[in-house]
Amino acid sequence: MKRPALLLAVALLLLSSALISYRILSLKYPILPAAPEKVWRFSIEARVLGGEKETTVMIGVPYPHKGQIIAEERIRSGILGFNLLREGINQVGVWFGTLPSEGETIGYSATIQVRPPRPTKTKAPTPPLGPYPPNVGKEEQALARRLVAKWDRFPPEEQLRRITAAVKGIWRTPSPDDRDLQAWSDLHDKHGRLTAFLVLLRAADLPARVVQGLQLTEGITNSPLTWIEIWTDQGWESLQPEKGEIYQKPAPLLPLTMNGLPAVRVTNGELSEIRWTLNREIISQWHMHFERMMRSNRFLDRWSLFRLPPEFQRTFRILILVPIGALMICVLRNLVGFPTFGIFMPVLMALAFRNTGLAYGIGIFAGVVLIGYVVRRWINKLRLLLVPRLSVILTLVITFFTVFALIGNKVGLRELMAVGLLPFVILTMTIERFFVIMEEAGGREALWIAAGSAAVATITHEIIHFEPLQLTFFVYPELLFVVAAVQVLLGRYTGYRLSEFIRFRKLRSPS
């Protein structure tokens, strides 16, 4: 007898956890959708002035990859057209069009979540070596190869360290001869430090790339940072060429364009002003996944509750938690043995309190039931038949609502005006039930049940308005199966209720 229920509960739990794990593992949903998450708010703003021909502005923007999630992208393009292009590894925003004489303001903003990459066991393949930097002559290349030749036997990290030191002018023993040193100094002066680095790195067969981007700190800047990324066996190392420093990993950098591409390119026009802004923000994790999911074509993403129109989403956020309220009532009635007015009346009350607020809701409810009870006692003398009598009470309830709303309007209390959304049928039946229990079981019992109902309504109200829970259920609606599983298990609980310990206390026997 017990087995099928248990099996059903287990099946529901399995189904639920399978769906949740699929979402987390395969669709990369956040485990705690409501948990706070530190993100960067990134934005570019620029003023473009143009000539008579069509102007094109290309600005590198952060692109999504394993280490960072991009969400909530917003574009400002004014009268210009806009396109998001992939240029190799880079993502570039392209604004184009003919500009008016006063120019146009363009902008791009996004929320970026930077996630430190998890250490991977499989080694990434070494990227191919690029060419030497342009305008570096054959002799200079030979010089560079000579300079690094003696470090050949070192591992890439050590080579990189030595090259860094060398560019800063520190040559460990054996130091190159004076001629080479002079030639190197000329090269450095002629091409600049960046190229000097690139030449040595290329000569040492270390794959390297020039990156433009921003320092990951809060602030505003009007020129991007340039640095070099060098591939070692440990992955990409970031090198600040001016200071000749290697950043600690994870590097506090936000790359915008890679492989030497400038972060900003303009044809037929100019930027009179450009600034990059980075701000720290705290948002719920779910935010970051929302847009990605909206674009996804995966089955569960397409059938997500987030695809509902927003006005219906609000309803479902609440509705999806109502079964927890019902579960509470199961616990109260079958485990504790505490009666409530009607089975689900407290849940409906809790739902209705959404508009009036908890305190006003309970106050109005108690008030209406109390006055209703007095009237119901008096009506009893009239000997009305059941259905007409209930209709009279219903009319009475609606009258109260109207009066409350009018008073609320007079004194400017919105909560009183929202009274119209209380479930008047439930109120009517509660008045009748309250009267019958008063008559049959006495005032103490009736008040006891009323207090219990109010308590359940309060708890349920708090549960269904608890945002993190709302969000979690909304992201993972299969949690409803978990609730159902507990309900099924409770349905097979044949043990004693708490109240029965008191009820049968005279029957307890130690034997």
Add this chain to the structure above:
Amino acid sequence: MIFNAIRLLQNVGVLSMNRRNAEYIMRCNPRSSFPLVDDKLATKRLAEAHQIPTPSLYHVIEYHGDMAKLKMALGEEREFVVKPARGAGGSGIVLITDRTEEGFVKQNGEKISWKDLTYHISGILSGIYSLEGLEDRALFEALVRPHPVFSAVTFHGVPDIRIVVYRGVPVMGMARLPTQASDGKANLHRGAIGVGIDMVQGITFAAVHHSRIVTHHPDTGNPVGGLRVPYWENMLQMAAEAVDMTGLGYLGVDMVIDCERGPLLLELNARPGLQIQIANQAGLRRRLELVDKAPPDIFTTLETRIAWAQQTFATSDS
């Protein structure tokens, strides 16, 4: 602490509400047979077909329009009971013991006018007292003149005997005695007291009043124990037969003892309460499990079932 409390209750074999509902009512009582016991008129007709005596039926009102015929139907009857056919827990039952110029007298001495009575009846018809709020019928039955055995421990009203029957085997019995608080009704939750009955001899012992153990009737002050219930064997048989006729597995059989006609079947209850355990100072669950473990041959006849029950439940506990 809780686990200790659970253990103490389990030692006695107390049946819990959840277990009663899930393991006995839902398992043994097919929903399709509920109308037979939920509707007192259906029970009465079934009982008549099986030669089980019930209080005589005077009249049935089914529609509000039939109210006009009530005066004629009742004739000169001075004593009768009005009850809803589908009422639960004794609600809506009015006992009329006399007539006056304007109307009637209830068993507690209160006067009730014709107008009040017809209002009450129309309430019954609209389904106020009915289990699911469905439209109902009002039954008019002969007022039972209770056997004097309980007269010293009854305050107005009619005492009755409840026997719980499981799979055709009577497992526990109690007498339900009205008090002033219960308004002449024999329902424990209304304040009547329940007195446990020894299965073998039909002698009363402990009593429960509002979950408390009492030895004397709260209104009359007389001791409730040591009374020998007349027709005890007959009633055990009647209870078992009544359950057989319905095809239900777990029932409370309510009977009254009329001083002239002897035991009469009053009604059947598909969800008998658990207070009977306190009245008997014994757990139902233990007895129900004993029935399940009983050798199959005891179920062959009514007599073997009763004999087995008397033998087993005389010794199994207090």
